[in-house]
Amino acid sequence: MQKPVSSNIESPVTQPLAAAVDSGVADDVLSQLPAILWTMDAELRFTSSRGRALAGLGLQQNEVVGRTLFEFLGTDEANHPAILAHRQALAGEMVRMEDHFGQRDYDVTVSPLRTTAGEVTGVIGLALDITLRRRMERAFRDTERELLGMTVGSPDYVLEIDSEGRIHDVNRTFPQLSKEDVIGRRIYDWIDESDIEKTRDLVRACFETGQVHREEFAVYDPDGKRFLFDSRLGPIRVDGQIVGAVLMCFDLTGQREIEADLRRSEERFRLLAENMPGVVYLCRNDETYSMLYLNDPVEEVTGYAKEDFLSGEVSFVDLFHPDDAAEIERRVDQAIAEHSAFHLNYRIRHKSGQYRWIEERGVALNPEQDSSLLVGYLADVTEQRRAREELQTGYEALQRDLAASESMMQDIVDNTTAVVYMKDLEGRYLLVNRQFLDLFHLKLDNVIGKTDLDVFDEEFAIKFRKNDREVIEAGIPLKFDEVAPHDDGPHNYISIKLPLRDATGKIYAMCGISTDITERIRAEAATKNEQVLLRKLLAVQEQERRLIAYEIHDGLIQDVVGAQMMIERVHEKEVPADGNGQHGEGDERADQLEAARGLLAGAIDEGRRLISQLRPLILDEQGVIESISYLVEEGRKEGFNVEFEHRTEFDRLPALLEGTIYRIVQEALTNVRRHSHATNVQVRLTQHDDRLRLEIIDDGRGFDRAAVPTDRFGIRGIRERARLFGGTGAVESTPGQGTHVWVELPISVLEESPGVS
Secondary structure (H helix, E strand, O other): OOOOEEEOOOOOOHHHHHHHHHHOOOHHHHHOOOOEEEEEEOOOEEEEEEOHHHHHHOOOOOOOOOOEHHHHHOOOOOOOHHHHHHHHHHOOOEEEEEEEEOOEEEEEEEEEEEOOOOOEEEEEEEEEEOHHHHHHHHHHHHOHHHOHHHHOOOOOEEEEEOOOOEEEEEOOOOOOOOHHHHOOOEHHHOEOHHHHHHHHHHHHHHHHHOOOEEEEEEEEOOOOOEEEEEEEEEEEEEOOEEEEEEEEEEEOHHHHHHHHHHHHHHHHHHHHHHHOOOEEEEEEOOOOOOEEEEOOOHHHHHOOOHHHHHOOOOOHHHHEOOOOHHHHHHHHHHHHHOOOOEEEEEEEEOOOOOEEEEEEEEEEOOOOOOOOEEEEEEEEOHHHHHHHHHHHHHHHHHHHHHHHHHHHHHHHHHHOOOEEEEEEOOOOEEEEOHHHHHHOOOOHHHOOOOOHHHHOOHHHHHHHHHHHHHHHHHOOOEEEEEEEOOOOOOEEEEEEEEEEEOOOOOEEEEEEEEEEOHHHHHHHHHHHHHHHHHHHHHHHHHHHHHHHHHHHHHHHHHHHHHHHHHHHHHHHHHOOEOOOOOEOOOOHHHHHHHHHHHHHHHHHHHHHHHHHHHOOHHHHHHOHHHHHHHHHHHHHHOOOEEEEEEEOOOOOOOHHHHHHHHHHHHHHHHHHHHHHOOOEEEEEEEEEOOEEEEEEEEOOOOOOHHHOOOOOHHHHHHHHHHHHOOOEEEEEEOOOOOEEEEEEEEHHHHHHOOOOO
């Protein structure tokens, strides 16, 4: 074991390895390193241990992490060379020594592990296994013939061959082969055919001259994979005589592949640089940033050809805007000092005299040197910057408009009479309007973030939450009838609830708009009661009409008919007839009787007309279908072509409903007779399930509905009769195109109105 030799010079090997260890990106490479690399913290506790040579000590990668150096060595003796070397490294010195440990010889370098600021935070060590070298040195001192036996464990291929190239021993072979497969065969069995001749010359020269010769040749493994070796062939002497040769083969395959990759990478870089829309450069970090490489787009960006920059005739420093130059230099120097990339935005003067905005990104290639090289990319972003400024201006205007819209929307929400609210998926309130707070006597702080159970009694809250969940699960707007507590008792609400979705379509909240319909329900109930009352009054009226009609028919009409018959008998008895059976003329008494008979006949017709107007007897006796048929016949007598079409399933309807239908037809035909000047009239009565549709259509002159005087009750009366029975109706007419009256009535309405028959 040698005494440690210290130095203040940082190791050119261990410091880059320290960076690789810290970066965490070289684990695979370090694990294959033909050495041992370790790091320790300030307490000399292992933080990593990597390298293929760990296997020589029977250790796995990072197996000793967490153990101290003293535990590893089995001693804490201060003068132990290894302990002393590590303590010197902690003091900032680099120590190199040779050590023997675990029956292996190592060339050891221990260096301080520093931060970028230069602070020592630990130790990094590198141990190269020189066991083979030492053994070979000892073997050559004893006998050159024993050299090959000491090559076991070498990372390279070491073979003992004779003058014919036949292998007598080998330290290791391809994984597919054993030593037995190799020993006794010639090296030419694996060498590329194109390299066999020069390899023969190599062997011949070694045995003839007794000198070490060097050559590169290619070898194929059993799977056909090609390897390139850097080979050194030296003689083995016994008592001064050459009895064999040692062939040491160093695998260059990976190195050549790396070199080829580098060449390809350089070509790709050049191809990429020449085709990029921006400027790619390589320059010195001097006062003018002297250019070593530029691609063609620099002329489009600056107006100057790349040759102007490469020759030094023009520099970017000459083009910097005076207000930007100092900041550019400061930022670049700062990035170099911090070993980081720089990102700049500045202005340059184009050859045309205009200033253009430039965006640049770059990095120093060797920042530890004052004359570091800079590589980077820059582009003209003048138009993008102008567009960005315009976009920013538009965005700010949009923000102002949005703020105004939000304020307007808030005003609308706060001033609507509806209750507006928003809840998250857990039922917590996110927003409520002023109406919500006023109605339920709440403050905003007592609502936001709270659930319905916190705000309302349980019986209301549970129902609200159930409806909210239904909306969220359905994912569509839904309408609900809800009840909420008020000072004067529960109020009825119509609530429209809808899910709110984010940009991805995911539901994140629920919004509700609830309108108090209590007054409307009360008004509807009052209207319904009023309609029932009116129907009852109408029923009473119809009953009175029926009674009056019967009184006229059975009383007055019968008396008048009897009087007419008596006048007829008196007339026949008192006024003699001539020979032809005709009564004489000029008799005053006969004339009086004739006049009385005429008056009585007119009274009978008027009585029957009154009966028809009050309540036609046929309506009670035969129903609404026959009654409408009677009205149709009366219309035909007055010169109209009236057609009646009916498709119904009922036999009879409630008397009040039959009377209403009859009155509507009667009123419509009266309007046709008085105003339409129509020739043809169609009356249709059809049944669809529990609804009746009545239509009266004429081909008369029609009318302008807007010009109908408000005191005309005919059209309004039809609509009101329909509404009274829960139906709808309308009169549609256009001047010159006739009139269409239609009414739809529910058959079941009277079943919901007790006391009406």
